[in-house]
Amino acid sequence: VRAEKKICKKQDGPVIAALSEYVKNQFKKYYNLPNERIFVIPNGIRPPACSDKVKTDLLRTQILNRLNIKQTEEPIFFLFGAHNFRLKGLGSLIKALAVVNNKFTSLKRPAYVIVSGRGAAAKYRRLAHRSGVKDKVLFLGPASSIRYLLAVCDVAVLPTYYDPSSRFILEALAAGRPVITTKYNGASDLFQADRHGKVFDSPDDIDSLAEAMRFYCNTENLKAAQKAIADDDIKVKVSIETHCKKLLELYKKIKN
Numbered sequence: 001v002r003a004e005k006k007i008c009k010k011q012d013g014p015v016i017a018a019l020s021e022y023v024k025n026q027f028k029k030y031y032n033l034p035n036e037r038i039f040v041i042p043n044g045i046r047p048p049a050c051s052d053k054v055k056t057d058l059l060r061t062q063i064l065n066r067l068n069i070k071q072t073e074e075p076i077f078f079l080f081g082a083h084n085f086r087l088k089g090l091g092s093l094i095k096a097l098a099v100v101n102n103k104f105t106s107l108k109r110p111a112y113v114i115v116s117g118r119g120a121a122a123k124y125r126r127l128a129h130r131s132g133v134k135d136k137v138l139f140l141g142p143a144s145s146i147r148y149l150l151a152v153c154d155v156a157v158l159p160t161y162y163d164p165s166s167r168f169i170l171e172a173l174a175a176g177r178p179v180i181t182t183k184y185n186g187a188s189d190l191f192q193a194d195r196h197g198k199v200f201d202s203p204d205d206i207d208s209l210a211e212a213m214r215f216y217c218n219t220e221n222l223k224a225a226q227k228a229i230a231d232d233d234i235k236v237k238v239s240i241e242t243h244c245k246k247l248l249e250l251y252k253k254i255k256n
Contacts, residue, residue, distance in 0.1 A: 008033055015254055017247065019043045019165040020186025039250050042190055043165035044243025047174040047235050048147035056151045063152060067112060067138055074109045076217045078180075079153035081146055081168040082160075085119030089159030089182070089203035091127060096159075098131035099210035100217070107217045111136070113157075116149055118142045150175040155216045159203040160185050170238040173197075178225035180212045190238050195228045 007013055008031040016038045018024040024040050027033045060071075069075055078097075082088035093113060100111045113136065115121070121139045128137040143149055146168070150156070156172030157180040165186035169179045173190070179197035181188060193199040198212035216222050229235075236242060 005031060013037070015039060015250070017041045017250060020189045022184070022186035022189070023164045040189075041243060041246045041250060042238075043167065043170060043187065044240040045167050045170045045174060045238060046240050047238075048145075048150060048171060051147050051151040056148055059148050060152045063114065063138060067135070069110075069112075074219075076109045076111050076155065076222070077114050077153040078111060078155050078157045078213060078216075079114045079116065079149055079172070079177075080157055081116045081143075081149070082158065083118045083142075085115075085117065085121070085124060087161055088163070089161060090115065090119070090124050092159045092203040092206060092209060093157060094124060094127050094131055094133065094137060095206045096209035096213060097128075097133050097136060099206060100213050101133050101136060103210070104214045104217070107214065109217045109219065111213055111217055113137045114149065114153055115139045116141070116143045116146070146171055147175065150177055153177065154222060155180060155213075157181070157209075157213070158185060159200075159209055161203050163187065165189070173229060174235045174238050176226055176229050176235075178216060178222065178229065180209070180216070191229075191234060192232075196225060196232070196234060 016027055016033065018027060018038055018040050020042060021040055024038045027038055064071060080090060080093055097111060097113050115137065128134045150172055156169060156177050158166055158169055159182055161184055163185040169181055169185060169187040172179050181199060182203055183199055183201055188199045191197050200208040200212060
């Protein structure tokens with residue numbers, strides 16, 4: 001951090017390519033950089049390839065069996081993908097699931113949380129047990145590829161305390177899945193809140209997170225968001241090709 005600050009405070013210091021408006025604002029706030037030295041080049045991902053239907057169906061069956069539910073129950077699967085469970089807000093997500101489970105009892109489609117990542121799961125298993133949702137949270141460990149989980153799940157959720165621009169959220173959008181995240185995630189630049197997903201203020205706002213989850217337990221709301229993502233071609237907007245194009249434009253600008 002000291003080295004970064006030393007470089008940035010020089011009057012003839014480098015131009016900053018920020019992954020998001022969130023990151024740009026941090027450079028302005030902490031290093032007093034002027035706007036003309038910061039360019040936002042939104043993060044990009046390689047859109048996931050089409051998933052093999054046989055493998056996808058097999059994974060869905062395995063998840064249903066491990067949760068001891070049937071597809072006829074029409075579950076809504078919220079996918080959480082991260083390695084730092086604490087920073088990315090898994091505790092808040094489990095608490096919000098408990099609110100959904102206890103408060104919104106008239107939901108026709110029950111909510112479940114699928115957790116993928118290398119984080120230490122023991123304390124979160126205990127939290128799920130204390131919160132009364134141990135049977136509604138499935139810990140899968142790290143996944144070799146997120147695309148099959150995205151194909152099986154309905155909504156991606158990352159109630160993060162900090163993320164310059166989450167690739168997980170961008171991958172979900174590219175796969176046509178609505179997303180839920182916080183204002184502390186720079187990836188929120190790349191989708192429209194209340195159209196392609198939900199953005200709330202803080203991971204500590206459990207009620208807002210629970211309300212966002214309740215919203216997507218409604219089939220019409222879920223399909224409307226999926227259609228909006230496709231209609232607005234979000235897959236192209238979040239692609240690595242778009243990122244590289246903007247980066248090359250910045251290089252040319254600096255050179256000239």
